[in-house]
Amino acid sequence: MTIKDTFLEQKISGWGGYPFSDSKIYVPSEISQLQEIISESSPKSIIGRGLGRSYGNPAQRQNGNVVDLRLFNKISLDSDESKVIVGGGVSIDDLLKEIVPKGFFVPVSPGTRFVTIGGAIAADVHGKNHHVDGSFCNFIDYIKLIDGNGKSMVLSPNNLETKEFFWATCGGMGLTGFIIEAKLSLIPIKTSLMNVYSERINNLDSLMQKMIEHDYKYKYNVAWIDSLSKQGRGVLTSGEHASLDQIEKIKKSENDPLKYDPKAIAGAPTFLPSGVLNNFTVKLFNEGWFRKAPKIGKNNIETISSYFHPLDGIANWNKIYGPKGFLQYQFAVPDHSSHLISKTLESLRTIGAPSFLTVLKRFGTSNSGYLSFPMKGWTLAADVPIAVEGLFEVLNDLDEEVANAGGKLYLAKDSRQSELIFKKTYPKYFEWKKIKLIMDPNFKFYSDLAERIGI
Ligand SMILES: Cc1cc2nc3c(=O)[nH]c(=O)nc-3n(C[C@H](O)[C@H](O)[C@H](O)COP(=O)(O)OP(=O)(O)OC[C@H]3O[C@@H](n4cnc5c(N)ncnc54)[C@H](O)[C@@H]3O)c2cc1C
Structure with a gap:
């Protein structure tokens, strides 16, 4: 049996419970399974999902394949360097349980700890310290991603060849591929x-x-x-x-x-x-x-x-x-x-x-x-x-x-803005789309959000 035979058909929504979509849910645990899903899916039919804490519909696809990445859940802390290598499916909840007792905290935390690293990168989440520190992706050394070609890529903001792919993935709402791992800087704390x-x-x-x-x-x-x-x-x-x-x-x-x-x-x-x-x-x-x-x-x-x-x-x-x-x-x-x-x-x-x-x-x-x-x-x-x-x-x-x-x-x-408003207010979208076409030339990664705002 291959991963393509192991889906569950489900009506799903984001945190707001609006809108819903009928999707096929896959829960792979290996890169080869992600690659199989990508190669066997038609255009505009796959999207990754974390803990479904986005309010609207970025992590669902009507009649498409929703890939739950929570089994990519390894955590490896390097206390000397104040860095952690984390799977894309690790939640901030699990990460805090591991790092706080050792004297570290995440550099940016959204208002819920029930979000995954993949979700935090895909939305480039912000916290109460944005005015000082900026958003989540400012603290990432690299992202490991499986792109729309099924290719495993390591994206770094410091590498000229991958820089634009890195920044297209940060805030890219899962539309450039599956985030399977990242290296994140932590901040030291003396008390919890x-x-x-x-x-x-x-x-x-x-x-x-x-x-x-x-x-x-x-x-x-x-x-x-x-x-x-x-x-x-x-x-x-x-x-x-x-x-x-x-x-x-x-x-x-x-x-x-x-x-x-x-x-x-x-x-x-x-x-x-x-x-x-x-x-x-x-x-x-x-x-x-x-x-x-x-x-x-x-x-x-x-x-x-x-x-x-x-x-x-x-x-x-x-x-x-x-x-x-x-x-x-x-x-x-x-x-x-x-x-x-x-x-x-x-x-x-x-x-x-x-x-x-x-x-x-x-x-x-x-x-x-x-x-x-x-x-x-x-x-x-x-x-x-x-x-x-x-x-x-x-x-x-x-x-x-x-x-x-x-x-x-x-x-x-x-969960409701129009294509017109999106394109007027995200002027870098047009540059982003050129990068998306390199990372995902067959436009396999797509969500109900992407469809609504005309990506
Ligand atoms: C109570 C509450 C408070 C919140 N407070 C804040 C806040 O203060 N600041 C803030 O910025 N946000 C906040 N959020 C929003 C939340 O942080 C984001 O929506 C985050 O993306 C949710 O992560 P998730 O793991 O649940 O991802 P999901 O909601 O499942 O998915 C979100 C997006 O990430 C993509 N994605 C998820 N995992 C992967 C992966 N491994 N690879 C590729 N793409 C992936 C999905 O395709 C989708 O586009 C809040 C949400 C709630 C419910």
Whole structure:
């Protein structure tokens, strides 16, 4: 029996539960099996998948072959060099369990640890430290990839011959081939705790002003916004890895300062009817969340999980949006167009779109990724239920404004933008496509996202 006979037919979606596709799922464990899948697949029919944490449809293909790469899961740490060689299917969750107790942390962490290295590279993910450090691919020495020809390639940003393939893969949403391994730089840490400054701030202008000030003071910086408040009030949390001294002073020291024990505490109910998450429940939640933060800024010691991955504590929280699912609207705009943040919040409020997860971050300079998302300025992300009436019309109008302002939408969160908006806002797409045609001349790698945005 060959790998081509071992698929499972399944209806799958991204994290938002919208949209779904019927795909054949393969779970290979060897390079030769990946090569077999590639050689026997027709054009526009294969895409890699990690943990399905993208919100929309980049890791699925209607009637196509979805290749789950989680069995490429080796981790090999070189403590002396502060580097790790990781399989493309290794999750940041597994990696942290291995490296934190040894005094290391990932250089960039998204808001969930349940993403794979392949997914982190394919989306060139950003964290709360983008304003200082940039995105995930800035820390990669090489990527091992099986391209559309079935050829095994080692891509390095420092090698003139492979540089453009490397940057086409970073942020390339899996469309240049299967990422099977990467070498990643780590950062040293003395404790597994975070020293976090929190402050609740009553209006959006002051919150944004304080965030700009904190760009220069803190490595990590993020704000949660109460999407239902007219003033755009929110909570700013700025953090640093805690030193040994700091955890001693606050008397939170344990025998092992590098102890790391993240837990999922509870599961969200799977069958909540659409509408349970409404303006009333979100208002209650938002009020509580805002009041919980100190009125006058103060520092606290927190765990890595509670600071970086707060929602991972609740298994399957995406189910609270009910069967119709939800989407995340995440855009980036340059500093001069920061008015689009209040405009977006106001537009979502006007149609009564409740969002308990609305997050504002600062971005530093972009890297060389042709399709990487981060660009200098602001990024706002808001989760909203699909069922809200008028949502798509409002978002289409906002897309236009974001595009006219020189901004763009994040492909890893996108489930609805048009081809027109994508091509207007990702001008390096045309160069990227030339590179894709070298790496995948028969256009075998393709996803439902790729089809929607006309790749
Ligand atoms: C709660 C939550 C918080 C998040 N916070 C952030 C954040 O702060 N910053 C941020 O940048 N992102 C964030 N994300 C998005 C997430 O980091 C990305 O969508 C990431 O790509 C998901 O990784 P995954 O392994 O689940 O990949 P999937 O969702 O399965 O796939 C994502 C893309 O990667 C490709 N891919 C996956 N594995 C491979 C591989 N081995 N080879 C080739 N291509 C591959 C797929 O084809 C697809 O295009 C968040 C998501 C959630 C659910």
